[in-house]
Amino acid sequence: MPPFRPIQPLPEQLINQIAAGEVVERPASVVKELLENSLDAGADRVDVDVEAGGKRLIRVRDNGQGIPRDELALALSRHATSKIGTLEELDRVASLGFRGEALPSIASVSRLTLDSRAREAELAWRMMAPDGAVEEPTPVAHPEGTTVEVRDLFYNTPGRRKFLRADRTEFGHVQELVRRMALARFDVGLRVRHNERTTLQVAPAAEPDAREERLARVLGSAFVEQALRVDMEAAGLALRGWVGLPTFSRSTGDLQYLFVNGRSVRDRTAAHAIRRAYQDVLFKDRYPAYVLYLDVEPGQVDVNVHPAKQEVRFRDGRLIHDFLARSLREALASVRPAQADAGPAAAVPAEAIRQETAPASGPRSSPEGGQSGFGFGVAEARALYAEPDGADAAGGAAAAPAEPSRAAEAEAATALPGEGAGDVPPLGYALAQIHGVFILAEAADGVVLVDMHAAHERIVYERMKQALAEQGVASQALLVPVSVPVAPAEAELAERRADVFRALGFEVDRGGPETVVVRQVPSLLQRADVARLVTDVLAELRRHGDGAGLQEQLHRVLGTMACHGSVRANRRLGTAEMNALLRDMERTPNSGQCNHGRPTWTRLGMVDLDRLFLRGQ
Template identity: 40%
Template sequence: MQVSQRIVLLDENTANRIAAGEVVERPASAVKELVENSIDAGATRITVVLEEGGKRRIEVVDNGGGMGAEDAVLSLQRHATSKLRSAEDLFAIRTLGFRGEALPSIASVSHFTLTTKAPDAAAATRIVVHGGDIETVAEVGARDGTTVVVEDLFYNTPARLKFLKSTPTETARAVEAVGHLAIAHPAIAFRVVHGAQEIFSTPGSGDPVAAIAAVWGRDVARRLVPIAHETPGLSVGGFVCGPDLTRPGRSHELFFVNRRPVRSRLLGHALENAYRALTPESRYPIAAVLLEIAPEMVDVNVHPTKTEVKFTRDGDVHHAVGVAVREALLARGMVPALEAAGGAAASFGAGRPSPQRALIGGGFERLARAAAEALAPLPASAHPAGTPDMIPRDDPSSLRQAPAEPGAQRPYSEELRGFRVLGQAQNTYIIALTDQGIAVIDQHVAHERVLYERLTEKRGEHGVSSQRLAVPLTLSLGSAESALLRQRLEDFASAGWEIEPFGRESFLVRSVPSFASRRSCESLLRDMVDELVYQSVSRRLIVQRDHVTITNACKMAVKAGDPLTLEEMSGLLEQLAETENPYLCPHGRPVIVTIPFAEIDRKFKRA
């Protein structure tokens, strides 16, 4: 069948669905757009209620200015906005929204109800929309302000629906979106509820520390360091934490430009550069950086989601952020002097062993220890009272010469046993000689594969061994992390963690896996929850318990940058040879890359 090549004008509903694909990627996107509308409407109280992470239902209630009947109907038309009057206004935007796309886009892919009342209106207006088609417009009784209800998001776009994550993940993302706006607007009282559980609320007192405490937890709030720096046309403010409190990803690097949450590689580089030589590799600072800048010096009309910006003076912005952060850290004695960059700064922390080095001790036992602890059964007498800090362990040296079970030979064992270790490159890659060429092994993912299979085998046989702490550990988390952990307690229990809620944002950790000590389990658990919330997860990891086990293994494994001895590297390859699949890590990344001699000959133009 021949398809007509004539150009046609798309109908309004189709255009809105296309726009929804850009503006509304997931429930958190819809929540963000609706809350931004409430902020722009002058609200001082905003409540967000979620069901099934927003997939089933989103409700946003505010006490803002509301709309009259005519404006309410017009708001559901594309490019209808109260924020712009001409193209010149694009260069002087002070509101969060301005495109006029959010409401019609959301309404086109959901069952949508808008109830709004302006202070001077005699009655409120309620508009019901199904899949972009307005069903009813009626006068109703309601308080001043606006309530938007979004039900069955993406019900008519199954292709988008199937890409949504689990309810805990979508809940955490939606909570995170509101949390970012709450930090940027501490004078507004925010409240987020999932089902019958209040996730967090902010007082709306105008105190940014109180807002951060509600969103990121009191542990973070207690360790905030204020930053401030001003240049003509540009002011930098906000808070950072010292280099001793970090995260495994950039989830807690927040940037706001004129109170708008943005993503910016420029700002991220300026922040991380200020922490250079202060934090371990693959650790990132906690920061909420607020820039107040003349609207004409920044372009926010870069992307439909309005989260990307461009600056007219990149260099000035980068310098101002770097100076603000570094001066704050210097004032607290957290940074070596600038002039010592070649000396003291270069050696700063050189004598500080990483947590991963602590896991692998000394000699060959350093590498074997984490795997041995994961395997080691805990004897009945291994829990003496009054010694909660360290978990008793078997002698890790038993792993060193452990003979393989008869008939348990892995299909890859002989091939990998033929590898001859030559050395280590960049303290990250093991270089080995094979019969066919040269093999390059990523030490982190290799160790991760070994530990994952050992933990999985142990879990399948007896469940992961855990140690009950004599004194439970109290753990305080941020709102997004708390929301996810509450819904994943059973998954963590299957991986050896006995955790129970203890208030809205706190948890009691009563038992920990056998590989963790009391001193290390808090940071390990924080990193695991952080990665479950913020890091991308392969859709093939259907079993959530398996995801927790993978994260356990990842956290236990040696890291890129850890120097290893020849004996340690050889021992790791021996352990890798015993795994079911030594060529892929549990996340699906390659473990070994081989370069055949034939390829090397071709590079040197040998016949």
């Protein structure tokens, strides 16, 4: 154990180096602090030069308001800033930086040179800080603005320098930092060079088209093509930006950018809300992509809770959570096939679907094979989801699918509107069923392929959610109650969570140590396999436990139930039935994805078909 020492003040250099441990983690941390200073100074053009990943050189030049000669020494002193002056201003801070620690901390672990010329000043001045010691300023040639040059980062603290990674890795962090700044401030032009080679250059973007062009340059054109634009206000909050379609989901969270009052942050409350908004439409183990800007009254958010200012704390976190979740859920639900002609956001290219979702989805026939008890007859040709009569449902017996009538199909086919583009619905009219799995339809400009099980699953799920929200799920009594053998733990769970079963339209009683008795089932699912449906509901409740809220549990279980109530693979549909399914898809929220996040349809336009067959070439 080291000997005890008397309490004494720390040397100024050691104080600065300890502070540098919080502010300067790696070269990207230096770039962040210097860029924030440039933006706070009102710059609309910033150049960043980096060598050896930032370990040898970091130079940030801007055309901001500059620093007067008599303030240069203060700029390199701790806790000296022009951005706040009172506690009230700290509570409502609007600038990116405000602590006054960045420059002295950086100077204490590098060889720092500061050149600056204030607006309308005749001369520029240079201030050097070798080993953190501030020298007298000297005149230098420099345009209006400021240049900060940082050489040999951590040269005097080798213990920290050895923790830096390879040049390529460190520059990767610098690039990501500059990307965030480019997305945060569309009004500022940025240029980044690494080892004298330009890697990113963007001009100021004031118009919406120019902003999307910058977005495509920074994040790739695929994101812009597969993103929805968001612009909502409520309760003193404003949310704008872009959210990726569920079919553009990612295997990692590498395309998730959230800005609060112009500051790039990571916040658990916001992240959870965004995840909740995608929960019904995102494939398992996938991450949504988004660039979102949340504007909050400055007094309602605390930005002074993290040394690197990467996290914030909201005064009313529940309000923020509900606003984000509701706004994004509404934006995603608003996408209909009817919007496919309005822009690329709703028209999901087949290639994008294959690349992003096919590898994770697995074989299609395995989970959807077998016979379904959800049969439809010819009388329901144009009302595929009409309520069956109660006699068929008594006892939970499954009705066999009726054979379609040739006359009824012919009548349905001839009753279609004219061939003009204005008469053709967004998803077109059914032509055929492919291998009992897909529906092929002719649209106004090309063809549409629909996964009938995935599409019907979404339709049933949305109907059950709507019924649950409005008046509760309607029930159908079984003529003969069904006894379902279960494990003892499952029987106890059914008894304990009777409230969940009632909300879902079931009446389930415990019939013994290893038996439950089903007396009522949801009307929409009265033709389903009752025993399998109840055991799947119990499995869903057991998997997620009692920790989740009731509404969240109900929606999870509804998704499982909807899978039982949807048409299966190898179920032959007549033309009228297929057209009824297409029309319901056009009216249903979130119909672009099933409950598990898989895409339900894709379009191949005439241009795509011509390209495929080399027509016109």
